[in-house]
Amino acid sequence: MPPTKNPLQIYKHLPRTNCGECYLPSCLAFAAAVTSGAKNPAECPYLRADAARDLTDNIIKREPYEIQREEHLIRLQQAIASRDLPAAAARLGARLAGEKVVVTCLGKDFFVDRQGKVTSECHTHCGLTIPLLSYLLNSNGDVLTGRWVPFRELRGGQPMSGLFEQRGEKRLQRLADRHPELFDDLVAIFGGMEQKNTFAADTAVILMPLPRLPVLICYWRLEEDLDSKLNIFFDITADRHLGIELIFELTVGMVMMFEKIAIKHT
Ligand code: SF4
Structure with a gap:
């Protein structure tokens, strides 16, 4: 297995029965806990010892900050799913393209879908998507003062x-x-x-x-x-x-x- 910090790559090597014997609700939750360092692959009783060793040797642990950022992004995406996006677009100087809201950032268009997924012809990353989704959710739409x-x-x-x-x-x-x-x-x-x-x-x-x-x-x-x-x-x-x-x-x-x-x- 190549070195990875992606929980999905680890998940592929687990039994995927969600039996709960690792005291977590699912194999995916276990995979996420392994990448954060909270669990050790050997704590899944159904993983063969050599497979557990191989995983242990190839996991690149994610920094707590990185995990927090991903969790923050997921919470924002869940909140976006329950919001009236057309109303937010009208309030915030964004526009609609079909089901998506188009927000222009630094002269480039970023598209936000109903699930809060952000796409663009430019590279997207948490450093932009978190502020962008927060803006859609929390801005009160105040107009600029020029001060x-x-x-x-x-x-x-x-x-x-x-x-x-x-x-x-x-x-x-x-x-x-x-x-x-x-x-x-x-x-x-x-x-x-x-x-x-x-x-x-x-x-x-x-x-x-x-x-x-x-x-x-x-x-x-x-x-x-x-x-x-x-x-x-x-x-x-x-x-x-x-x-x-x-x-x-x-x-x-x-x-x-x-x-x-x-x-x-x-
Ligand atoms: S013990 Fe293993 S198989 Fe069971 S839920 Fe945890 S990771 Fe999945």
Whole structure:
């Protein structure tokens, strides 16, 4: 068996009788417990000793964080299934395509079906799908005010502001220092909108990671005797569309994606 952290791969090697003798309700639950490290394959009495050893040797245990994220995603998908998606689309600046809601994130369309499954021509991952589904479920649909505030001024932002500065703003600043073409790319690839005369920045671009959740990036270039500077601002309504942890995750995830793209192109 090749190394795996996928419960379904482990499930295939189990008896699949759901007998419950491992004190779990099903073989699938046992497989999930094995990948999280909560159970050992040898705890299934019906698995041959050599098969149990083979599984033990090839399981890549998932981090608790990864498991929590998957569970969070499943809960959101279950909640989506019981929601009125057309009403949510009308409230949140999304549109309908047949049975699916289309949400435009960074200029690209993401399709959400009745089961909360998210598809797109772009790569999808928990870092985007969790904020996107939360937005559909929890945003109150407030319209933008045009009043920009830093992360620390959003509800719950103060305690996380140092981390946001390190993981979001400083990283993006370093990237902009190394790649002067970054802001042109943000406009061309991600539908960024260049702003003039904003906070006296040398460059200011608005990105839309979610329809009612714009992000304003302001960059001041490196001068002879002055360090460069970069700040990220949010509309003051941002925390009414998404919880502060997800705003953090969405923004930092976006910065990490820009880093990866920059690495690929150098
Ligand atoms: S004891 Fe084995 S066969 Fe029975 S439910 Fe657990 S994993 Fe499945």
